[in-house]
Amino acid sequence: MGSMTMAAGLVVAAAPAASAADSMTDLGVRLSLADHSEVVAGGGKVFVTAGDRVVVTDTEGALLGAITDLAGVDDVVVTPDGAHAYAALPDSHEVVEIDTAALAVTRRIDFAAYSCLTDLALSGQTLWTAHGCDLYTGGVVTRLDVSAPASQPVTVLTGQSTTPTIAVAGNTLLLSAPAASAADVLVYDVSAGSATLRGEIDGGAPTTSSRPDLDITPDGSTAVLAFSSGFESWDLASLTKLRDYGQDPTVRGQVIDFAVSPDGDHLAGGWWLGDRGVELYDLATGATTYTQKIPSGWPTPRILTMAIAGNDVFSVLYTSGTTNLRLWRLEDATLLPSAVTLSAPSEGATALEPVTLTGRLTLPDGMALGLRSLRVTRRLPDGTSTSLRHVKTKTDGTFSITDTPPTAGTVGYDVSWPGSTTVRGSTASASVVVVHQSASLTLAGPRDLVLGNRLYFWGTLKFGDHAPATRPSVTVNRGNPDGTSTELGTVQVSASGGFKISDLPDQEGEYIYNVLFLGDDATTGTNDGLFVTVRAGSV
Incomplete structure (x- = not known):
């Protein structure tokens, strides 16, 4: 999947603090505004292209190492089992195979016969590549069996009038259409190894008149197109539009990149020129299931590229001025949302006397609440915190916390539910103004x-x-x-x-x-x- 076009001058409003389990990792590399980065995940690792290297972290964002001295990495894909990654090196006209356990290059595949390698896609054991330097120079799509040690690339399509952007899954290949119909996407059947045109997705609506970025769900059933104003999904059997995502003309923002989850259930969108940050959508319903603003604390961060691994969303952030790349991990972002509310008494409290706070845990529709255990933490004015006794919800999700503040001042309380295998945990906070005891x-x-x-x-x-x-x-x-x-x-x-x-x-x-x-x-x-x-x- 190719990245959306970037522009300078991003101004991001301050965002609320991310979850305590989220992480931000400085990747230790710098890129200029014109440089390109991609991120993919597999086999318990995350791979980020950065100039002459591929930086590798684990799925909690901890640095593991890097494959260095590469001739300008433009794209990277990883096998479903995570055993190998493939990186496109347009400057040396080759694709390198990386052993993800050893973090070392184990094979170099020659693409000297094809100029300007721009895009990779992996479907099973077949690696698809797109080539093309300029308009009207004849873009080329090839395929290569990576399971065969001496396999050579085979030309599948040629003569494209634009530099191709591709996505492949199963027996379906998506290809950005010629410049005359910039918003259209061509759909090919590649079950026989060659490419047979099945039809096209008409992206010619006024709001989608620019050339889209594209992806395809792993089962090959649904195409996802990204335009500056939002996203669309299309059924690839009937070539009909299914639904829109994130397209809200009343909210300022522009799509910069996106990712589809490996199970095909979730779409993560990255936004800029507004206050939207990362948004997740349910592909089947179009519902927005998660939002998180771009983190503040350093100048003008922007999203370069995104990936979904397990329940987490990974975004590579570029910071103008420092130009350091950071890997931003949003834990459990793909899980169903829950919500915790917490309210303190408006009249405040007195030190050394009991005070009661009330709240409610809300779970997704159709899920039984039951008796859920909640963790409670008290924060004192001096900055220290203490874990209090857990509380349990009633069957309707309500709960109460009774505590005796040991000091006067503003005393904070945090209550959190850890979540489950299908539902994301949530946290709420409230403060009580505590006066001195007489x-x-x-x-x-x-x-x-x-x-x-x-x-x-x-x-x-x-x-x-x-x-x-x-x-x-x-x-x-x-x-x-x-x-x-x-x-x-x-x-x-x-x-x-x-x-x-x-x-x-x-x-x-x-x-x-x-x-x-x-x-x-x-x-x-x-x-x-x-x-x-x-x-x-x-x-």
Whole structure:
């Protein structure tokens, strides 16, 4: 599949953060705006063409290595079992076979008889190639049996007036039509090894008057065409249009590339010049099943090429200015969508007192909700987070979370459902404004004391209506009759919130005992005082 035409000056609006399981990998290579890149996946690996090399990652985006010193890679395909990849090298007029386990070139296939190798397609063990340098120079399509060690390319079509773009699956070959009908696609039967024209797909509507990019579902039943304004699917038995995808004239955007999933169920579209990013569509119904904006955080990223592997979508992103290529992985993008909502009480909460948040898990139509376990995380204002006890939904999908915030400030809660083998997980967040808990402190004891006797008094510290669970300390100060002040130290409160203080005044007069709790992240400060008169005893 060929890439759509690019243009400079992309401006992308800020996008929400992607899923925590998504990934972004710097591929360690740079391309200019005019360079070309393709991405394919197979055998648990992802292959990205980048100038003179093919960079290889695993399906989580981790770099595995690269096949280097290649004469300008233009396209790459991979066998269904992932054992071999084939890369087109137009500068050296050859296709190289790559052992994907060893990440090494094992065979070079000579295409010197065919100029300007532009496109590859692989169907079973047959490699199809398209050639053509300029308009009206006679584009050529060849086939080659890659299972035969000494196989040579065989010309299947020639004399095309434009540089061909091809897609092949089963016994069907799609070919971009001559320039006079730029939006049309020719459909050939190649069951006998040669190409027999079956008809054409009429893409001549005003909105699809440009030459389309094209692909075909692996079973050969459906053609997918990409135009700047969106996508179309066509039934290849009747050559009739099935449906449109993503074509919304009210939303700014232009298609830049697309991919069809190996099972033929999903279409991933990449957009630019707007705020659309990546969109997934159900090929059978046309429904949009997933959207994700282009990630922000570095200048003007754009999608160059896309692939679907398993449940994940991979996009190669180009960043103008730095020109670094990045591999953007969207995990589980092809799965059916779920949704989690979470709501916090509008009146906020008080630290150290229970607060309840409510939410709902929604699954695709027809799927029983049952009792689903949800993971809950609490985020405190200092940036730390704690995993709380899992909660379970009721049979209607509703759930509640009750927690006691340990601190004041804005406390965040994240709730997530991990998903299943067919349904994508989802996450929701909500924040609660938590105010400080009120603290109170009371002192009791004798108000008169005979000089030379020890003074004992006691107190109680409360947070709201309860004793402090953390057993904090209070500070005790004594105001002396001569106007000086003496710090008597700190006393830790008991589990019930009580504490005792003793002192031995050394002169007659009026004393002021003050007990202070300074407060903390959860509670306000408080204090209380006690006046004590010390007098001389009787003789």
